[in-house]
Amino acid sequence: MDEEAIVESKIAPPALSCPKCSSLLPSELGILTCSICSSKVDVKHPVTRRNWENEKISCPECSKVLVVGVDKRPAHLKCISCSTHFTVAKNVPRVEVSCPSCERRLRMKRKPGSRDIDCPACSTPFKVTF
Ligand SMILES: [Zn+2]
Numbered sequence: 001m002d003e004e005a006i007v008e009s010k011i012a013p014p015a016l017s018c019p020k021c022s023s024l025l026p027s028e029l030g031i032l033t034c035s036i037c038s039s040k041v042d043v044k045h046p047v048t049r050r051n052w053e054n055e056k057i058s059c060p061e062c063s064k065v066l067v068v069g070v071d072k073r074p075a076h077l078k079c080i081s082c083s084t085h086f087t088v089a090k091n092v093p094r095v096e097v098s099c100p101s102c103e104r105r106l107r108m109k110r111k112p113g114s115r116d117i118d119c120p121a122c123s124t125p126f127k128v129t130f
């Protein structure tokens with residue numbers, strides 16, 4: 001069997017920061033663990049859940065527009081038109097950072113914590129923290 005196609009959700013939960021240490025929390029709902037101070041934060045956001053449920057997504061196979069109808073991500077769907085199974089993955093917010101050496105702008109996924117990056121233009125290593 002083929003691997004299920006993955007479609008990224010367009011709806012992101014609100015960007016929240018940890019009430020204890022103010023660092024960015026993962027862009028999810030439910031009980032989240034701060035990647036910096038390990039505090040547990042219960043994020044409830046009924047608006048996001050409702051939007052997730054009503055989100056329309058195109059089938060990756062036949063492009064039919066489907067209503068997801070599931071209030072969590074990832075969600076597994078089956079296209080009513082072509083019966084393809086696919087996954088609606090959570091939205092990963094992307095941000096632009098610029099290289100401190102050559103100022104080339106890089107687009108990356110905004111995940112909490114620190115990452116070491118090598119600039120693809122000038123190969124300067126630098127650290128990004130969200
Ligand atoms: Zn924290």
Ligand SMILES: [Zn+2]
Pocket residue numbers: 059060061062063064079080081082083084
């Ligand atoms: Zn389809």
Ligand SMILES: [Zn+2]
Pocket residue numbers: 099100101102103104119120121122123124
């Ligand atoms: Zn650079």
